[in-house]
Amino acid sequence: MAKSRFEYVRTYEQDGILLPNTYVVIRLDGRGFHRFSARYNFRKPNDKRALCLMNATAKQVMGQIPDVAGAYGQSDEYSFVLRRECRLFDRREAKLVSTFASTFTAHYQFLWPQYFPDTRLDGSMLPSFDARAVLYPSLREVRDYFSWRQADCHINNLYNTAFWTLVLGGGLSEHDAEQALMGTNSGDKNELLFSRFGINYNNEEAMFRKGTMLVRDVCSADPSSPESTDSRDVPDQHEKSKRQVEREEKARRKAEIVEMHVDIIGDEFWKNSARWIS
Ligand code: ATP
Numbered sequence: 001m002a003k004s005r006f007e008y009v010r011t012y013e014q015d016g017i018l019l020p021n022t023y024v025v026i027r028l029d030g031r032g033f034h035r036f037s038a039r040y041n042f043r044k045p046n047d048k049r050a051l052c053l054m055n056a057t058a059k060q061v062m063g064q065i066p067d068v069a070g071a072y073g074q075s076d077e078y079s080f081v082l083r084r085e086c087r088l089f090d091r092r093e094a095k096l097v098s099t100f101a102s103t104f105t106a107h108y109q110f111l112w113p114q115y116f117p118d119t120r121l122d123g124s125m126l127p128s129f130d131a132r133a134v135l136y137p138s139l140r141e142v143r144d145y146f147s148w149r150q151a152d153c154h155i156n157n158l159y160n161t162a163f164w165t166l167v168l169g170g171g172l173s174e175h176d177a178e179q180a181l182m183g184t185n186s187g188d189k190n191e192l193l194f195s196r197f198g199i200n201y202n203n204e205e206a207m208f209r210k211g212t213m214l215v216r217d218v219c220s221a222d223p224s225s226p227e228s229t230d231s232r233d234v235p236d237q238h239e240k241s242k243r244q245v246e247r248e249e250k251a252r253r254k255a256e257i258v259e260m261h262v263d264i265i266g267d268e269f270w271k272n273s274a275r276w277i278s
C-alpha cells in the first residue's frame, strides 16, 4: 500500500505487549451501576435477573473468545482469565482490554430484553463497562485472585443482606440501618439475621453468596486433548505443530461452559483445575 507523508504519526503509537507465558486476567466492572441499578429498579439486595444477565453475557464472551479458560462474576463485575499461552492480538493490551469491554457491553445490551422484558433501556442511561488487564505469573496467584473476588462477594453480600433486611423487613431508614451495622463483624450480622428475622444466611441463594464461576470444560469436547493430561507433559506453544494448535483451538470452541456457584477459596474446587486451566 502506498504510504502518505502522514504515515509517520503511527510511530507515536505505543505497543503495550503483555508479558508472554503469564496468565492474563481481564476484569470488567459496570460504570456507575449504583445509579444504573436504581434507575432500572434492581431488586435489593440482589436482583437475580441482573445477575443472570451478567452470567449469560459472560458466556457469550467466552463463546466468542476461546482463549478464555474461565471467568468469575459477582455484582456488576466479571473477571476473565486467559490461557497462559494466549496469543490473541499478539497480546496487545489495548486491543484485548477494549475488545473485552465492548464485546461484553454489546452482548449485555443485546440480551437485556430477555432478562428485563418489561423494562426498555433508556438512551440517556445505557450500561457500559470498564476493563483492565492484570498479569499473574503462576496458578497460585490466579487462584488467590479468584479467592479475593469471592471474599469480596461474601463480605458485600452479607452486609447488603443484613442492611436490606433491616430496611425492608425491619422498617428502619437507610441511615438507621447503616448505624445499626456499624462496627459489626460477620458473626454479628449472621446472628442479627437469624435472631431478629429467622433468616439463616447459609440458606440464601448460592449465586448470591458465592458469585458465579464459569469454566470451559475442555475435556468435555476432546478427552484426548493435551489439556486433559498433566500440565508438565504439555509442550510449550512454540513446540506444538500448527495442526496441534488448531486442534486444541477447535476443542476449546466445542467445549461445554459449566456454571457453578461454589466455594472457590478452598482446595476442593481446584482439584480438577487441569480440566479448564493449566
Ligand atoms: P463504578 O463506576 O466506580 O464501578 P458503581 O456505582 O458501579 O461505580 P460498584 O462498586 O461497582 O459501583 O458497585 C456496583 C453497585 O451496583 C452495587 O453496589 C449495587 O448497588 C449495584 N448492583 C450491581 N448488581 C446488582 C444486582 N444484581 N442487584 C442489585 N444491585 C446491584
Ligand code: ATP
Pocket (backbone or CB within 6 Å): none
Ligand atoms: P481488525 O480487527 O484488525 O481491525 P478489520 O477487518 O476490522 O480488522 P480494518 O483495518 O479495521 O480491519 O478495516 C476495516 C474494514 O471494514 C475496511 O477495510 C472495510 O472493508 C470495512 N468497512 C468499515 N466501514 C465500512 C463502511 N462504512 N462501508 C464499507 N466497508 C466498511
Ligand code: MG
Pocket (backbone or CB within 6 Å): 029
Ligand atoms: Mg469500580
Ligand code: MG
Pocket (backbone or CB within 6 Å): 029, 030, 031, 032, 033, 034, 076
Ligand atoms: Mg461498577
Ligand code: MG
Pocket (backbone or CB within 6 Å): 029, 030, 075, 076, 077
Ligand atoms: Mg462493581
Ligand code: MG
Pocket (backbone or CB within 6 Å): none
Ligand atoms: Mg477494524
Ligand code: MG
Pocket (backbone or CB within 6 Å): none
Ligand atoms: Mg479500521
